[in-house]
Amino acid sequence: MHIPDIKIAVDGYSSTGKSSFAKLIAKEFSFLYLDSGALYRAVTLFAIRNGLTGENGSVDAAALSASLPEINVSFRNADDGSHTYLGDECVDQDIRTIEVSSYVSPVAVIPEVREFVDRILRDYGKAGRVVMDGRDIGTTVFPDADLKIFMVADVNVRAMRRLKEMKASGSDADFDTVLENLKTRDYIDSHRETSPLRQAGDAIVLDNTNMTLEDQMVWLRDIVRSRFGD
Numbered sequence: 001m002h003i004p005d006i007k008i009a010v011d012g013y014s015s016t017g018k019s020s021f022a023k024l025i026a027k028e029f030s031f032l033y034l035d036s037g038a039l040y041r042a043v044t045l046f047a048i049r050n051g052l053t054g055e056n057g058s059v060d061a062a063a064l065s066a067s068l069p070e071i072n073v074s075f076r077n078a079d080d081g082s083h084t085y086l087g088d089e090c091v092d093q094d095i096r097t098i099e100v101s102s103y104v105s106p107v108a109v110i111p112e113v114r115e116f117v118d119r120i121l122r123d124y125g126k127a128g129r130v131v132m133d134g135r136d137i138g139t140t141v142f143p144d145a146d147l148k149i150f151m152v153a154d155v156n157v158r159a160m161r162r163l164k165e166m167k168a169s170g171s172d173a174d175f176d177t178v179l180e181n182l183k184t185r186d187y188i189d190s191h192r193e194t195s196p197l198r199q200a201g202d203a204i205v206l207d208n209t210n211m212t213l214e215d216q217m218v219w220l221r222d223i224v225r226s227r228f229g230d
């Protein structure tokens with residue numbers, strides 16, 4: 001199938017499988033894949049390492065905003081996909097810890113951080129042939145995206161998926177902690193003032209509670225064929 005130079009936005013709740021789906025779309029269509037959450041996580045890692053986070057998920061927003069000009073976050077492509085860098089350090093593993101997960105939503109609430117990340121994302125995505133996943137891609141980063149997908153799934157199923165992922169990378173996290181973290185992030189992400197998580201008016205909902213990745217690709221190919229196929 002010939003695909004024109006389009007932008008695809010994949011938004012939705014935490015652990016709905018956005019990145020696995022978006023990566024597969026990128027592979028199938030030879031698009032660039034951009035994980036916007038990874039940039040928020042890298043900024044959060046910087047904040048933790050520099051003592052800008054405190055007890056109970058608090059973040060020193062003023063100090064972090066003032067530090068943004070010295071934060072250098074980027075994606076670098078290799079044969080095995082895209083990697084997230086903080087300066088010259090690959091931080092793919094360090095940004096997936098439960099500590100980063102528990103501070104990332106409060107960091108992502110800060111308007112200056114959002115502007116900072118949006119600028120980087122728009123720069124990477126401006127040429128098209130890109131699939132980007134996040135919370136506000138279809139509403140804020142690329143409101144002109146050609147295809148917008150909004151992913152949802154049952155919260156218990158999402159917690160199980162995230163737990164499995166974390167266990168596979170050696171974490172000893174338990175189900176209740178992961179479930180609580182997800183619920184808290186859902187709440188903060190959808191209630192913040194700047195670019196809250198919400199479905200764009202022209203987005204198509206994909207509920208993958210009972211779908212495999214291949215089921216989702218079948219669903220996607222149908223839509224892409226009917227909208228953009230020749």
Ligand code: DC
Nearest residue numbers: 036037040104105108134135136185
């Ligand atoms: O997709 P993820 O779980 O890696 O995202 C981590 C956090 O980053 C998520 O809790 C909210 C925030 N985020 C955001 O606010 N806007 C985005 N476009 C992507 C992520």
